[in-house]
Amino acid sequence: MSVALQVSDLRLAIGGVNVVDGIAFSVAPGEVMALVGESGCGKSLTAQALLRLLPRQVRQTGGRILLEGEDITALPERRLRQIRGRRISMIFQEPQAALDPLSPVGAQVREASGLASVAAREAVRRMLAEVGIADPDRRIDQYPFELSGGMCQRVMIASALISRPAVLVADEPTTALDVTIQAQILDLLRRLAAERGTAIVLITHDMGVVADIAERVAVMYAGRIAEIGPTAAVFSRPRHPYTALLLAAIPRLADEPKSRLAVIEGSVPQPSEYGAGCRFVGRCPFADARCNAEPPPLLETDDGHFSACWHTERLA
Amino acid sequence: MLRHIAGRVGQAIVTTFGVLTLVFFLMRLSGDPTLLLVPQGASAHQIAILRHQLGFDRPLIVQYVAYLRQLLQGNLGMSLVQRMPVASILGSRIPYTTELAAGSLVVAVGIGIPAGVAMAVWRGSLLERSLAALVFAGQSMPTFWSGILMILLFGVVLGWLPTSGVAGLPSLIMPSIALGALSMASFARMTRIAVLDELSRDYVAAARARGLSLGAAVVRHVARNAAIPVVTVAALEIGNLLAGAVIVETVFAWPGIGQLAIQAIAARDFLVVQAIVLFVSFVFIVMNLLADVVYAVIDPRIRLSS
Ligand SMILES: Nc1ncnc2c1ncn2[C@@H]1O[C@H](COP(=O)(O)OP(=O)(O)O)[C@@H](O)[C@H]1O
Ligand code: SF4
Ligand SMILES: [Mg+2]
Numbered sequence: 001m002s003v004a005l006q007v008s009d010l011r012l013a014i015g016g017v018n019v020v021d022g023i024a025f026s027v028a029p030g031e032v033m034a035l036v037g038e039s040g041c042g043k044s045l046t047a048q049a050l051l052r053l054l055p056r057q058v059r060q061t062g063g064r065i066l067l068e069g070e071d072i073t074a075l076p077e078r079r080l081r082q083i084r085g086r087r088i089s090m091i092f093q094e095p096q097a098a099l100d101p102l103s104p105v106g107a108q109v110r111e112a113s114g115l116a117s118v119a120a121r122e123a124v125r126r127m128l129a130e131v132g133i134a135d136p137d138r139r140i141d142q143y144p145f146e147l148s149g150g151m152c153q154r155v156m157i158a159s160a161l162i163s164r165p166a167v168l169v170a171d172e173p174t175t176a177l178d179v180t181i182q183a184q185i186l187d188l189l190r191r192l193a194a195e196r197g198t199a200i201v202l203i204t205h206d207m208g209v210v211a212d213i214a215e216r217v218a219v220m221y222a223g224r225i226a227e228i229g230p231t232a233a234v235f236s237r238p239r240h241p242y243t244a245l246l247l248a249a250i251p252r253l254a255d256e257p258k259s260r261l262a263v264i265e266g267s268v269p270q271p272s273e274y275g276a277g278c279r280f281v282g283r284c285p286f287a288d289a290r291c292n293a294e295p296p297p298l299l300e301t302d303d304g305h306f307s308a309c310w311h312t313e314r315l316a
Numbered sequence: 317m318l319r320h321i322a323g324r325v326g327q328a329i330v331t332t333f334g335v336l337t338l339v340f341f342l343m344r345l346s347g348d349p350t351l352l353l354v355p356q357g358a359s360a361h362q363i364a365i366l367r368h369q370l371g372f373d374r375p376l377i378v379q380y381v382a383y384l385r386q387l388l389q390g391n392l393g394m395s396l397v398q399r400m401p402v403a404s405i406l407g408s409r410i411p412y413t414t415e416l417a418a419g420s421l422v423v424a425v426g427i428g429i430p431a432g433v434a435m436a437v438w439r440g441s442l443l444e445r446s447l448a449a450l451v452f453a454g455q456s457m458p459t460f461w462s463g464i465l466m467i468l469l470f471g472v473v474l475g476w477l478p479t480s481g482v483a484g485l486p487s488l489i490m491p492s493i494a495l496g497a498l499s500m501a502s503f504a505r506m507t508r509i510a511v512l513d514e515l516s517r518d519y520v521a522a523a524r525a526r527g528l529s530l531g532a533a534v535v536r537h538v539a540r541n542a543a544i545p546v547v548t549v550a551a552l553e554i555g556n557l558l559a560g561a562v563i564v565e566t567v568f569a570w571p572g573i574g575q576l577a578i579q580a581i582a583a584r585d586f587l588v589v590q591a592i593v594l595f596v597s598f599v600f601i602v603m604n605l606l607a608d609v610v611y612a613v614i615d616p617r618i619r620l621s622s
Contacts (some may be wrong), residue, residue, distance in 0.1 A: 051525055077529075085527035097518040100537040102615060111536075112526040143616045159526060 004199030009195030010063035017271045021223040027199040034210040085112040088161035093172040095152035099144040106140030109159040127158040150181035222279035229305030239307035286311045334596035393587040409459025413572030423496030455501035463494040463567040480569035483622035495564040499553045506549045510542035551607035
């Protein structure tokens with residue numbers, strides 16, 4: 001199996017604390033992998049690290065990022081600019097905010113194409129049509145405020161994919177959208193991944209979204225991966241107490257979309273409160289002295305299914 | 317858009333009318349100019365005759381209505397002191413103040429905006445701290461003080477520049493710096509805040525994720541977005557420049573509107589003072605309209621929403 005993106009032992013520090021602490025995963029071409037976790041667990045920082053666009057106060061203290069086999073961790077800025085938008089690109093949570101309000105949307109899609117004017121306009125028009133924008137000839141010259149949120153996200157997807165990158169990082173791409181629009185955008189992403197062979201890292205805090213779209217899922221907790229594996233396996237047989245509690249907290253009826261998470265007792269520790277052992281220890285029903293003292297390693301429990309817990313057997 | 321502009325003009329006309337009325341009555345409260353016009357030792361009878369000729373013995377309200385009627389005919393009246401049409405006095409001064417205002421704007425915009433952009437883009441660098449010191453100097457030094465210091469240094473000690481008066485471009489340099497310094501600081505501060513604000517927005521991250529350098533993102537996207545608040549400052553700064561011109565023109569013996577204002581107030585040359593008020597209001601109105609047009613050019617949300 002070829003690999004589009006491989007991340008190993010990624011560590012990101014803010015002021016001496018590793019807020020992302022040794023996460024690893026890989027994504028194959030055409031595959032959608034979800035990175036799921038509560039707010040503040042380090043998902044967006046991970047996304048920014050993948051494009052080498054970290055905020056200035058964040059330092060990468062370890063790990064490697066291989067894009068189609070090439071290590072991009074130490075590349076100079078000039079080389080990174082040739083990679084961004086062409087081989088790895090990104091879409092954001094607030095599609096309207098991610099577009100410059102003063103530029104026509106077509107011009108912003110074109111910016112990522114690297115093409116000159118006449119050919120570019122046709123390419124942009126086709127790309128807009130491909131992401132399901134009706135009447136692209138009119139839309140291409142419109143401004144973000146003239147488009148709905150869902151349509152703006154389609155424009156963002158068009159701008160992210162026009163240069164056929166190997167990897168698309170989507171940071172909560174549907175969180176700000178209505179439920180029906182959310183489903184349409186997820187369908188679109190899944191279709192584009194399959195048709196174009198794009199590897200998608202889909203970041204979300206919503207297990208429902210994971211179930212909808214992802215072939216594999218990495219569950220993050222407080223800057224570490226708690227569990228990773230095929231979505232079907234993780235959902236049917238979670239091997240980490242955190243995942244199990246998250247899944248138990250999903251309402252069976254879809255009429256309460258806002259309450260899907262944060263139903264677990266206790267709260268996420270702040271980076272300053274991270275202890276020496278397992279970071280879930282304060283909320284875990286199985287926690288013992290060893291959990292407090294030593295961080296559990298991420299070990300394979302079934303085929304392609306890994307969990308970082310000293311007491312995996314108690315979930316069997 | 318047109319309706320909006322018409323509304324703004326209407327508002328400005330009402331404001332101008334109010335200010336003009338206030339100035340009219342305040343000036344007349346300050347005393348009767350007849351006394352300043354008669355020769356030393358004139359008799360009470362002579363004074364009374366002159367006062368009657370000038371119309372200052374009529375009730376104030378009658379004088380006021382007469383003045384407005386004359387204005388509506390486009391007549392600014394005659395200067396009592398210089399015995400010349402007010403319009404031609406003003407006309408002879410306006411080019412000098414325009415020249416000075418243009419010079420000051422070059423200083424204010426030419427230094428202030430690049431400094432503001434640089435302070436935002438290179439936040440936390442040595443360059444930012446040096447520019448911040450420059451901005452601080454610009455905003456904290458009183459105009460008359462910096463003017464006099466410059467005259468002493470460049471005019472008297474070094475002899476590089478003329479100390480006062482109007483003699484081509486060299487004589488414009490020091491007054492422009494003295495007058496433009498404060499505006500330069502305003503432009504720099506406003507630009508810095510506006511650019512920082514825009515740099516933190518998602519569309520900048522998105523542009524960089526498409527492979528744009530920070531510089532390209534600033535030029536293509538940030539600059540226009542940040543220009544909107546800066547244009548607002550620009551329209552207001554014109555007013556501050558005209559106010560500052562009163563001091564700078566006096567310090568540098570620059571024969572513009574500011575110097576004329578001081579002279580006319582001291583001489584109780586009512587009609588000249590009133591004409592200056594009208595002129596300043598007019599400049600304000602035009603600048604604010606210009607700002608509205610620029611907003612519409614920059615921002616499609618304004619342009620397309622009517
Ligand atoms: N620019 C930043 N400066 C300082 N701290 C940050 C910054 N961005 C994120 N953090 C901190 O890093 C941690 C992870 O943040 P983030 O990756 O945004 O979480 P998520 O996307 O999972 O909600 C949080 O504790 C957050 O407060
Ligand atoms: S290691 Fe211990 S505390 Fe952490 S999840 Fe497993 S049982 Fe709970
Ligand atoms: Mg986030």
